[in-house]
Amino acid sequence: MTHRLLLVSTCGVSLLEKGADKDALDWLKTTANDVEVDTARLTPILSARRDTLRAADEPTRRKMSAELNGIGAVLDRYKPKQLFHVLVHTDTALGRATAGLVQEVVGNQSLLVSAGGLRTNSLVSFREALADLTRQLDTLVRSYREQGWFVVFNLTGGFKSLNGYLQTLGMISADRCVFIFEGAPELMEIPRLPVRLSELDDVREHVDIFRRLAVGYTVSANDAKGVPDSLLMEVDGEVTTSVLGNVVWARHRATLFAERLLLPLSSKVRVADAVKKVFSGLEVAQKVQVNEAIDEFCAYVDHGRPLPKSRTFKKLQGDPVPGSTHELYVWSDGATGRLCGHFDASGVFVFDLLRGHL
Template identity: 30%
Template sequence: MSILTNLKKDLNFIEDIYSYSNYTENEFSVEKKKIFDEFLNAVEEQLLKSDITKIKKVSAELNALMEFYKINSLKDLPKTDMYCFLHTDTYLGKNIAKILENVFKKNGIGNVFIETSSYLRTSDFEKFSFSLSELAKKLAETLKEYKSNGYKIIFNLTGGFKSINSFLQTVASLYADESIYIFETSNSLLRIPKLPVKVDDTIFIEHFDLFRMLDLGIYNERIKKEIYKLPEILYLEIDGDFIISAWGTLVWQEVKENTYKERLNNPISDKIRISDYLKKQFEDLNPFERLQLNKKIDDFEKAVATNFGYNPSSLRFHELEGKISKIYKYEFYPFDGDDSRRLYIREDEDGIYILDKIDKHLK
């Protein structure tokens, strides 16, 4: 938002920008949207023709980035690095991110992507809290993937809404290698290295299946009975439903991944059983395969809970035909990628799904 307010005077813009900071596109009147659209176009043109001194003056975020890399032109940013613009779920936030994306690309920097979460705006506390939970999950998964591919994670915490930045500082303490911050037009960059944070995960281990249900959005009587055993900071209640809070999600994603690599998930639904044979097979899988299998079992749990209204293409649960159908009734894909293996499922006389074994594609 500082880019808009800092260029407001230069571009003779008379509207109060902060009054519209939480507006979505639909909340603008046709006339007001036209006025802001013209202003946003002028902002992009101004940034594209400005020299580095002007850019650093109007954008504290870009100033911090330039100081971090010790460069004097956006063209000099490393082209092998990835740049993520996290913006609020608002009309101005979205457009500022698009402007920065265009400015970067027109300066030859193509590895840019934009990220947000629905309702990531401060006008509604409940929706904002829900949005932070979704964002926490998304960031935890994304950052782990980049980390596993050898990337160093840097959080630029300059600018933005204070309520979001305080959350990002917590995310950074768990998942970033370093955080950077600069005060407006200062050239003194504050660099905060990753601190050796150890989070007590006991509560997550003790109530592991409860957190799994909250994570999957499976609501039943068990949740209603057990949820209040958890510290209030770890969950949110919205319209009678429960979700893991943003702070809980940050820790849960770490606990979940580590645990999924070690042990096979127990069934949540009483309509699912796991055979002893599959339990033995699990022990022979490598940690990555164990993680994938447990995630697919979670997908199957959600599919059963929704009467198969949920059946993602990555799971591909379906009924079998041909000779194999005389032994197994269903199958799903236990691993991602080009893996030819399937998880075969029997169904007993009570309609219980028995996850029986992993095998090659049988016909």
């Protein structure tokens, strides 16, 4: 018997597809990667599945849903006294809807988790979303394990492309990964691997490589020479972070970003000494956000990568800051922080100062 169990389950859309007529099934498959869909089409499908779930007993629910089948098998196996669910879904309308139905069954002791861009129709956004999802799940899992919770990744439902990644993450971060193959009665369990993660110094030495990859820059295998092989994957002469690399970066990023103001990734961006002086007196979390904001801005300047919604970049009205023409939002919790700057004669954007909201 397990006293406290954190159960992380991936959610696909089979719960919506099972029992759907041909017209509805065709529509579900067509809209599988859409962030928004026609609610007039989705609502009746959701209502029908919700009503069927509510009227069904547990064995029937488990036949209806791979997610619920896996969850039920884990509970039979571990019989926890205390339980909390994390339901991981894609960044799509159907993914959110399916996870919501599963959440209605498992109850309030649950959390829905996803990452922007977690869709299979774009490899670039999918990779970036996996890095974000890694940061969320690794932080969550570590906090629970430190408090004595047993952590299981249930990968019975969900999509193969996501589950393959999360199986590796689970073998590093969780206590068990579990599956039930279709038609099989028994739960298959994979234990945690005794992996030694790279030390902070290993990552610090190559911090610019990880920074560039984190915001979508292309990095050649030649440029990444010296980075431990386990942290990267090479595809067609270019590298991306491996699952282990994402975990290591997620764990050490904040420490490295709080140590000092890092040089901009772009030659089109410069930081004035006034910003460096203010940076030295900031709180740790604020230092991290300043470095994050400048990295994201560099990617925006160099290859048009959209800024996060929280990272607004806009022209200043009037002349509130002499010499500065634009501001970039850095943080908005509590006392707001803005980086103000201007484009010089050569087109380089110079961050002139860091200050509160104007």
